[in-house]
Amino acid sequence: MPPTITRRRLLAATAALPIAPWPTRALAAASWPAIEHAARGQTVYLNAWAGSERINAYLQWAGSEAAKRWGIKLEHVKISDTAEVVKRVRAEKQAGRSTEGSVDAVWINGENFLAMKREGLLYGPFAESLPSYANVDTSGKPTTRIDFSEPVDGMEAPWGMAQLTFFADSQRVPHPPRSMAELIEFARHHPGRVTYPKPPNFHGTTFLKQVLLERSVDRTPFYAPVATERFARLTAPLWSTLDALHPVLWRHGKQFPATNTDMRQMMADGELLITLTFNPNEAANEIAAKRLPDTVISWQHTAGTIANTHFLAIPFNARAKEAAQVLIDFLLSPLAQARKADISTWGDPTVLAIDRLQPADKVLFAQGSMAGSVVQTAPALLEPHATWVDAIEREWTRRYGQ
């Protein structure tokens, strides 16, 4: 469940950014034991999206561990939209408050990260000098170092993985569509029962990007900045697909649900047949919570779906920078990552390379498949270059948004 839910307009200004081969090491020369020592007794105000009580419960557990091990007090500041935090830290900077900020750590990615990085609102680089970072699967999971085309540069630490996943009740959808072509065919046979969240909602825009990548023969142009003169030609497959799809969508494609969480509920009610998520284990998790029947199944399109990573960052004016680093290091440890990946706890996939772990740590991740989890993982597609997002959202709003 990525913390960014809204627009990504700021990316419009993004030029092609070279990816640094190796980010500079942490700015603080302080040794890790010294950081741990300084962290003792500090309070970390972790600002994190709180729309799920399971995530909240997980953070509560992390807080009790941090208190036991390092005497760090974790306060989960519950927010509904990470943009609130960007706004708050920016306002604090404008008011000249460069220490004693109200945020010590924030759950972040995408547009919010880009805004904070660009405006110098972040502390770091710190991520790659955390002891636990050694186990992060940077080669197998390249999105841990490139966040929506923006080089991470150690300004945020990867926390969990996300990949576009569909789910439905197998009682109503016994043969789920495993490609965009099959999804269109399915929608034609079940008019009014398929839809996607209204862009610029995060999941809605992701669906558009998925359509674009799946319907285009050559994907390479999408990994370079958008060129105005080629935009119409390159995105033509997207609009022709949507023109074909919209008449058979929910409310004839004249209205769209606000979020994918609304869609999950509508799917549970039977109003929709298929919904989508970024957490491959969301359905399994909801089944465990008895909010979805255990006949729900999850799948990804065989040829691959869009994947990304969500992160933890520290604002430039955080009061407890040491404790925030110690806490983030703990959240990256095999113990905390395994618990997070456990479907009955949260089910958020790990950023670690499990094969690189000690045998004792590997065992922590051993979990059999549960009802509702993805059986066959599809290849991960990288997010198109960030400049495409705004261009696609604008064109979508112009064509279908009124």
Added chain:
Amino acid sequence: MDTTLRPVKAARGWGWALPAALFVLPLAAALWLGAAEAVDARAWSHLLSDTQFAAALAESLWIAVASTMLSATLCVLIVTRLHGTRAWQRVQGALGGWLAVPHAAFAIGLALLLMPSGFIARLLAGVAGWDAPPDIATVRDPWGLGLIAALVFKELPFLLWNVAAQLRRVGQGAELERQLQIAATMGYSRRTAWARLLWPQLLPRLALPLLAVGAYGFTVVDMALVIGPARPPTLAVLAWQWLLDANAATNHQGAAAALCLTALVAALAAAVVLAWHAVRPAARQRWTRGDRPSAARRFEWPWAGTGAAVYLAVVLSLLFMSIAGVWTFPSLWPSHWTLQAWAGVAHSSSTVGVTAVLAIVSASTGLVLAVAWMETAPAHWDARAAGAVFAPMLVPGVLLVAGLYQLSLHSGIDGRFAGLWLAHSLYTAPYAMVALSPAYRGFDPRYQQTAHALGRSHAAFLLRVKWPMLLAPLAAAFAVAFAVSVTQYLPTQFIGAGRYATVTTEALTLASGGQRNLAAAFALLQALLPAIVFGFAWWLGRRQARRLHAVAMA
């Protein structure tokens, strides 16, 4: 007697300046800072060229005008028909409970009832033979009908409550009966007497509550998010989304939209006042024409029963949804029940404590400010203060909050309880003032003259005579202010830096995760706290009325 009165008057002096300053200074600073964000030419050009702007504005205007007209018409109809009957007593008794249900909670409950997979659709499914929820926009409909319905159900009790407060002013009840009797002896039916004699006097006094209703319908965000139109959303929702965006330029566009809303509220108010003055001469001719329309007996709609049924259905649907697990359509009963949501509520019991303490402290502050103003400033100054008093109700919440946040940041009280207390008090004070002023200003001055003539000090008069006699309206005003504090979302989240979770912030963050049973449970909790206080106020008022009655009898 003169010598006794003089020192009291002298004591007034500049006393009013303190409550006024405590309220006006932070308010003015916040409005200034909020409006300053909108002073940006590019923001306005972005706003005006935004493809959604015109449609969203038209939608907002339609919703505000329709909901206000409908609420006002129903209010006039109900009071005319029911006043003086037992049903009016029942309606008055129920008003407190209806007012206590927060707007957002009501909208959530109503949406759950009306949605295509809601209870009503399931009942119809058996008849219509649906095996899946119908593909019809019953909530979030493009015409905003769901939002208009929710607004009318919430604003009608507020208007009725204002009428009741006007009629409760000392002497008003008797005067009204006298006028009705005179009209009756002259051969006018009761309805004609109301239409030609009483409403022309009452409506101007209801101007500010009506304006508050219109402004609320125009600028409401939380209800619109739950049950309002989605494509395009209302302008207030757009302003709110833009103000919360991660992009600073979009924030300025949001501030411009909020300022635009404020200007339009003022323009609407001016238009209504002008229209009133324009139609008055023609209306006056009609009122004084002297004909006697017959009093046709019509079917009497059970207003109190309808209102009670809707509110009961909304509360029951919230309760039901809070414990419903897997519930496939079209079964009327869930296949799984779950108490997880309530376990979650029990787990965050500290939020209930924070909510209650904050509401008690800021409602008390609001009440003290209102009483201090009315004790120190003469009654005819109320009109002058009206602009400031109504500003927090009329200015779109997003703009005021943006300013309040800047203010708290510069004074270093953000993320602290003191900042929240200040911010909430700015909202509770005007509501306490509006709720209290009819009874307080209408207090018979002869009690004061008598007390002073008997040599009692002013303090003794207040403590032993005036405040005990006004206990019921004081308690009711406190309850209103308490409810206002409980429902604040934006000020709590921003000025508290998110560190103080209340039942309202909790409900809205959980709602962002689409967890329906948790959202329903917190919505109920949001309604329950004010309901307890309203119940207590009602009980106090009744006990005091009995005691006063007993004293009068003795």
